[in-house]
Amino acid sequence: MQDPPHHDLCIVLTYYSPYVSGLTNVARDVAEGLAARGWKVCVVASRHEPDLPTREVVNGVEVVRAPVLAKVGKGTIGLNLTRLALREMARSAVVNLHLPLVEAGVLARLATVPVVSTYHCDVSLPTDDGPRVVRTVNALQHKAIDFSSRVALKRSTAVVVSSEDYARHSRMWPAIEGSMVAVPPPCPPRGTGSPTFRRGPGLHVGFLGRIVEEKGVEYLVDAFRRLDDPDARLLIGGDFQGVAGGSVAATVRRHIDGDPRIEMLGFLPEEQLDDFYASIDVFALPSVNAFEAFGIVQVVAMMAGVPALVSDIPGVRTVVENTGFGAVAKPRDVAGLTEALARLRDTPPDRAAGAASASALYSVDAVLDAYEAVFAKSRGR
Template sequence: MNDVVIVLTYYSPYVSGLTNVARDVAEGLAARGWRVCVVTSKHDPALPTHDERNGVRIVRAPVLARVGKGTIGVNLTRMALREMRRARVANLHLPLIEGGLLSRLASVPVVATYHCDVTLPPGAINDLQRRAIDRASSGALRRSAAAVVSSEDYARHSRMWPAIRPTMVAIPPPCPPRSAGRPTYRDGDGFHVGFLGRLVEEKGVEHLVDAFRALDDPDSRLLIGGDHLHVAGGSVVDRIRRHAGDDPRITLLGFVPDEQLDDFYASIDAFALPSVNAFEAFGIVQVVAMRAGVPALVSDLPGVRTVVGTTGFGEVVPPGDVPELTASLRRLRDDPPDAAAGRAAADEHYDVEAVLDAYEAVLTKAADR
């Protein structure tokens, strides 16, 4: 018997914002005594079909094919429906191509967590894929007892707003605080800027590189951490390298493992999230940086901008605006905001236990209907 079945395309050990939200909610509920089952794709064939991690039972469906960032595997629908028959409530993490069918056939109430609109490069195949995913998301949202979003700001600007609005519940993602680390990534006493995330199109990292290179400061450093080898849809690491050129102040760290993240945040003076499109809906890493006492420089995108707006701990700039990025980097270098006050504001507004309380309330209310 399951209390809740969580369904999504990619789950841990895959790393993305969406995946991390689902993992933290699943493990957080399990720690509170919920019986949690996650149904997901076997994105890596080496992973076991049946697994258990930190109190969460995981069922992985073999992948038949991949289309862009998504997977195709009819077994995911079958496995999810089987687990739902033994559950009180289901939580679908969207976008999920199977979401429409699952919500229609579900034998239990459904809560949908809508993370972001799908944004793909122009092209006939991509357009078909986007429309299919949007239809699936819209159907799942309309049939759900609640539509959980990371912020009302993002939801109102989403293509799914008409389907989200009737049952919207805004719950920020869980953003666990980091422990104190050692500044092992620092190279000198100069201004250190950090980025952490998948090196993909929507992150706009090349704009950050261009903005940093415009800083006339030989002692500054830019540390770029993020996976580029195992990224759904492909990486833009070669583009980033071209923009970085031979600037010795810029270092590509590759994937930064979890046990080194504390040291990464302890090594930087500002965190940058230069995203360029609506695929970025919140930016968990900016909150994690703030909770480590590091101000954030983020793009003026729905959802993403709300964290700096709420805490006052950082700068917001137009997406892809290199001169404004450079100017903001200078301001953060020359007149940094109060770290203690910024950390306190982030801790107050993005407490993990409060997020889990909200998820428990939404799932329990749906299950009791």
């Protein structure tokens, strides 16, 4: 008789907690949420920082990390990830690959158990500026990841996407279409904070995320600076050190140009986030390309009663469209962003109603229920 699987679920991705990104947070919340429901969950990821343990249990989840030889763009190089993932996959009932993942194609081909792929977004790497060697490496990495994604998606029993809107605009749509299941990312609500970041009575706009090119922070800065309001404040929270893909903090500072109303807060630890949301009147997510596929942080802000101003790009716009709690502007449209900020300042939406709508649509329990159903169905096959 065949031995029963050691794990109910094996999750594989490049970066896992304590790294912070939307993709990482989804994998972590699904892993820990299902572990709390009694699932035996294992996560295999790269050891993106050398001081991280190679094996540990975090909030009920067994985490196995593979040593990294080098980091290239937003990915890592290290053959141990494939080897360790295949070992843990073989001991599991079902596998959940989080894409983009350069190893996904190989893992899906060699998997001996059902594979569910969560496709977060199309990879986006600059190939038209910077040193030639960087452009060449980015172009090669871009092609390799897309090829790997297509292979994995076609071999998956189900493909989870954050929204059909994003999936239909993805380069991977032909590989996604036949097995798509739309499940939004889990969005844990925040607690009650104190407005410790407020600097007066004026409109306070907040951004929270990695300070990287695809976030479009410099366009938000330019739009905010057009507001003729000396009491307004823009609070920019987010890591700009050790960020995969490279930070654009220097570019953002050039656009700030010494404006005393704008403050770069740097990385905000978990214990300060409630206070951050309690301090702002509008949350802004001015993403500029399809690498941003949903924007969990906008939902978290909405659940805290803060309306969101987001870019009109596939996936990201769906949250404001579904809740009516915020505004949408074209990517890189500085004038449009300024107009939306002024509108949300002058005619603010009902915060309580907006928070209730976001909580009803994007609760963690509803998302975990959906993932459980997908995994159970795939396991049954």
